[in-house]
Amino acid sequence: MADVQREYSSVREISGPIIIVEGVEGVSYSEVVEITTPDNTKKHGQVLEVDGDVAIIQVFEGTSGTSTSGTRVRFTGRTLHLPVSEDMLGRVFNGMGEPIDDCPEIIPEEERDINGLPINPSAREYPRDFIQTGISAIDGMNTLVRGQKLPIFSGSGMPHNEIAAQITRQAKVLTGEEFGIVFAAMGITYEEANFFKENFKKTGALEKVVMFLNLADDPAIERIITPRVALTAAEYLAFEKGMHLLVILTDMTNYCEALREISAAREEVPGRRGYPGYMYTDLASIYERAGRIEGVKGSITQMPILTMPDDDMNHPIPDLSGYITEGQIIVSRDLQRKGIYPPIDVSPSLSRLMKDGIGKGRTREDHDGLQNQLFGAYAKGKEMRDLVAVVGEDALSELDKRYLTFSEEFEKKFIRQKKDENRSIEETFELGWKLLAMLPEEELKRVDQKYIDKYYPRTKSE
């Protein structure tokens, strides 16, 4: 199609982030366009639909400044590609994947379509390598493994950033291989982004971090691209260069808002709360880019962060995410109010890949029984709390009271830790057993007797 005209100024309509161009020929679906406004500003867009000689285009930088006359649209004939190279490590890019750190241009080793390709299910390797985050609520109760996608469900004003930062500083596998970090910011504030930057500096391993920043005052529609460019870089580094990567995507809520904006502008039939009906599939095309591949050395572990509007877990954003990810870490306002950091509520949190990543030869033989017992005892203690609220503490039996104290101590000693406290998995286990010693041995029905015999600190009880 070499003789086809590629630049048009026949903009018919502009609506929100969308412009519609008519009289076009040979346009391809999803291709990238370059837009020049009457005042010579350059913008980028992508074809959302072609119908005969009409192309519908989403403009990443927003349509302000564009006009139905004097705006030129050039079709590039290519889908969005990201130049990738090992030199991306240590660099900072904008939300479209262009360097913004005043360092030299990246000399690409390859250019990759930012949408990636689906991993063939029969090429995947099941994730099983325990990642020690140094945080007991995660390592002990909701263990993360290499190649998992485990989001943090949080709310505004809660310390999800601190938790994510602590994880990036402390995460390691017991065989010693280190993690590289790919960090994608979508609509977070400059301060938040800076917090992460300083944090990465602290680890002294900035040369193992790649940052993609779309900040709060950056174009909103660009957020649709940001996680994709970040994951494209991550796939290259993981599956071509053999690196193990932790990918932090924050805040997925802002990403979904951008998706909703486009959908509304296109007048699509809205789904729940106005989010598009295809949001599940769209989010899956991001989250499913985590994983391991058989015979390939690297891995992608995803930790998306999302702030639940209204702290509502049934809101479409956390709900659809939960349907795709392999569990969730839930940050609780109640615990935060009690002054507990990290305020991770272990009851509704779950790591679905935990069971295959723990136990003998991975963490320790008693891990499953121990976490199960801690979970049960904590749940029982919380039940007692509710009961006390109704009938008063005096109505409790001696045993019930022990459970009550257990739940308090569990929050204060096991869940709570310092922001720079990096607990080894053994320390977490030891702590857990120490807490169980508050309960009579006969109560430990969820742990195998042989582990009780081995680990229950008998002398210290009473």
Next chain:
Amino acid sequence: MIEGNIIKISGPVVVAENMKGAKMYEVVRVGEHNLIGEIIELIHDRATMQVYEETAGLHVGEKVVSMGSPLSVKLGPGLIRNIYDGIQRPLEDLKAAQGNFIEKGFSADELPLKTWKFTPTVSAGTTISGGMVIGEVPESELVIHKILVPPNVEGKLVDIVPKGEYHIEDDVATVLTTDGEKKLKMYHSWPVRVPRPYVNKFPPAMPLVTGQRVLDTFFPIAKGGTAGIPGGFGTGKTVTQHQLAKWADAEIVVYVGCGERGNEMTQVLNEFPKLKDPRTGKPITERTVLIANTSNMPVAAREASIYTGVTIAEYFRDMGYDVALMADSTSRWAEALREISGRLEEMPGEAGFPAYLSSKLSGFYERSGRVESLCGDSGSISIIGAVSPPGGDFSEPVTQNTLRVVKVFWALDKSLKDQRHFPSINWLTSYSLYLDDVNPWWSKNVSSEWKETRDRAMELLQKENELKEIVQLIGPDALPERERVILLASQIIREDFLQQNAFHEVDSFCSEKKQVAMLKIMMDFYDMAVKLADEGITMLEIREVSGVSKIARLKYIKEEDVDSYIVGIYAELKQGYEKLLENYKGR
């Protein structure tokens, strides 16, 4: 062959003009990469297609060629142990050809190009008709693959090859039909959207035994039946579906991963070869066909995946096998339907789903059933569909439309899940309409007391629910001992019978016999306890008797040790209670 040009592209939906003469549901090849698609709407010379591969990069003006036949699957030896995408492309071959990622524009042979040991079962001269068996191929350790005459072929068998090794593409028989001679191979094709014919449908009579206590004993599904399993995220749909695929007494399992996680399919691929079918002792992969169209694979192929699955299931049913089909998740299929419908700008119904959601859904479940097949054998398809309601709210259209057609409802419950009561199937809201149908089978083959024990246990659980409300108001101490005994017994049923750990070596599977024995001892314990309570002994005293805590261990006792273990508990309970009574009378 009809050739047209693309005029519109919107995601997986492509419109081409100059397509006059093309037929509805015909397969098309789209663009220079020969993407596979299917015609879903025809208006004048314009054909609208859903494309089963990524359409990014496709441009207006590229050509579209219709292939003359509807979307079909190839049915023959080589299906077992295979893993396909939604349109029957073998993922292993895709991997060999393209590497670890799925690229577009690839087609592969649906059935492996290899030889099979064929033994004819009819001789030349026989009059044959559609669905008849003409030979057999040992396909796997568990499956004798019967070679069927395609349903639309009949005539006189002119010749058939002798017993021997034949290649999948070899002709094995010649039939003289009214249209002349026709060669038959070991496989044939069948359009996925057309149910395969059979002679007769029978009412269900046998349970599909799953080894899962809450299912088999409380809410059984029949062979040839349908079940829906709705639940919010993380409530246990996939684990339950995997448990069924592992342990159900089906001869063939077709597992469709429809718009779900890649790792879950990997898990099946890793785990199944290591698991032995408890009834045959053979690896369960030897009876399994997998279809994986994960959430990040093209949505149109996701829409097709459940049809590909059910057509393969029908084919094995036609050989006289009992087939179980799991679809995880039908909600993702419905969403694919909705996305395509939205792109067609059809009038949206409830929650944006097209008005035909309901009829498509019932059309799918209608392909289940126990039938007399064309070859005179009886076979069945049981369909178990997972449903993923947004926000876990069962009032949404996919759940509601599913409940309208399925006969078994396994309601997953978030609050049970939060307590880690697994499987988190709510015993108060779930139901099975097959109870009376399968009762004769249980009476005859397992125990005449199955139904009665089950009904009494259910009654107890319902009673518990009523009592719990009272307890919340006045506390447990205020209840009479008799009712406290009900609470104790129902707690035992909940924790030690209904809860079943899918990941525990022994507990994962529980035989029919063990199920009855377990529930029986729990109810016998209850009866004993009521008598003691009537004598004035308290629930707390009853609970402390040594045999009681052993009931809880029962689920972890290996099948072969269950009988003697149970005898032991009975003895201990009896002794304990006699002593209690004695002491009490002495007081």
